[in-house]
Amino acid sequence: AQSVTQLDSHVSVSEGTPVLLRCNYSSSYSPSLFWYVQHPNKGLQLLLKYTSAATLVKGINGFEAEFKKSETSFHLTKPSAHMSDAAEYFCVVPTGGNSGYALNFGKGTSLLVTP
Amino acid sequence: GAGVSQTPSNKVTEKGKYVELRCDPISGHTALYWYRQSLGQGPEFLIYFQGTGAADDSGLPNDRFFAVRPEGSVSTLKIQRTERGDSAVYLCASSPRTSGFTGELFFGEGSRLTVL
Numbered sequence: 183a184q185s186v187t188q189l190d191s192h193v194s195v196s197e198g199t200p201v202l203l204r205c206n207y208s209s210s211y212s213p214s215l216f217w218y219v220q221h222p223n224k225g226l227q228l229l230l231k232y233t234s235a236a237t238l239v240k241g242i243n244g245f246e247a248e249f250k251k252s253e254t255s256f257h258l259t260k261p262s263a264h265m266s267d268a269a270e271y272f273c274v275v276p277t278g279g280n281s282g283y284a285l286n287f288g289k290g291t292s293l294l295v296t297p
Numbered sequence: 298g299a300g301v302s303q304t305p306s307n308k309v310t311e312k313g314k315y316v317e318l319r320c321d322p323i324s325g326h327t328a329l330y331w332y333r334q335s336l337g338q339g340p341e342f343l344i345y346f347q348g349t350g351a352a353d354d355s356g357l358p359n360d361r362f363f364a365v366r367p368e369g370s371v372s373t374l375k376i377q378r379t380e381r382g383d384s385a386v387y388l389c390a391s392s393p394r395t396s397g398f399t400g401e402l403f404f405g406e407g408s409r410l411t412v413l
Contacts, residue, residue, distance in 0.1 A: 216400045225301065225404035226340070226388070233400070272339050276400060284330070284353065285402065287339030 184209040186256075186273045188288035196296050201245075201260040203291045205273030208254065215256045216274040216285070217247055226272070232256060243267070268295045299323065301405035303389050309411045310379055318374040318408045322391030329372050330402060331364055332388040340388055346372060379412045386410070 189204040207215060217229040230241025237249045243266075247258045256273060273288040302321040310316055322329050328347055332340035342356040346366045354364070361379075366372040376383055386409045390402035 214400055223406065225406045226390075226402075227404070228401045231400045274339075274400070277342070284342040284345060284356070285340075285400070287341070289337070289339050 184213050184275045184277060185286055186215070186275050186288040188271075188273050188291050190291050191289065192292045192294065194294040194296060195263045197265055198262050201258070201263045201267065201293065203258040203271050203273075203293065205256045205258065205288060206254050207256060207273075207275055209275065212249075212251060213275050215247075215249065217241065217245070217256075217258050218272045218274055218287070220270040220272065220290075222269070229258070229271070263293075263295045265295050265297070268293055301389055301391055301403055303387075303405035303408050305408055306406065307409045307411075309413065311413050312379060312381060314379050314412075316376045316379055316410060318376075318387050318389075318410070320372045320374070320389030320405060322370065322372070322389070323403055324370075326391035326393050326403070327369070328392045328394060329366060330390045330392075331372070331374050332390065334386045334388055334407070336385075343374075343387075376410075379410075381412045384410055384412045 185208045187206045215232045218226045219229045220226045230239050232239045232249045240246045245260045270290045270292050272290050274285050277284045277286045304319045330345050331343040334340040344354040344364050345352050349369045361377045363375045386407040388407045390404040392402050
């Protein structure tokens, strides 16, 4: 079964500094991978997705992620954090293969942005 | 509204009671999903509907949990004989279709269930 591991439960950065949220995946083949964001009192929202096209994927709000097969990683980055980026971030992989419909979420990384 | 709507937003009940949680998906979305998110955890898949039928209910934890979608739109998640361990946020999501799955689900804000 495909799964993801988010390496940090909490990350704290200063406004204007880079963001790195780490995710490793476990799969017997190159999976589709996603990052979702959950702001307080808001629904989960798709941030970006990798589906075996370009390995560097750009998402909304200046975030991007790079698929590295050799490292089985899909880390989320942003060059400069903004206060509004404070949220819970989930690395996600479909279950049952890339045509699957259920999503397997990581445990999440809480991003704190300080002034 | 244009998004996925879930009611109630908060529900407090006593152990052993019956609870219904409602989800109104985005109009035209044929696929509907229920997830459960416990404190400090990521959402866990419960059940998926394609149209009126439950295509996969493998995530339902036991037979106290049941979900229906009789007309292919609104869905209700039903929990019988609630237990304290059922306390969580129940999330509903919808998507236009599942063929060529894109990974993009549209989530509601959830129903927070507290079982005392």
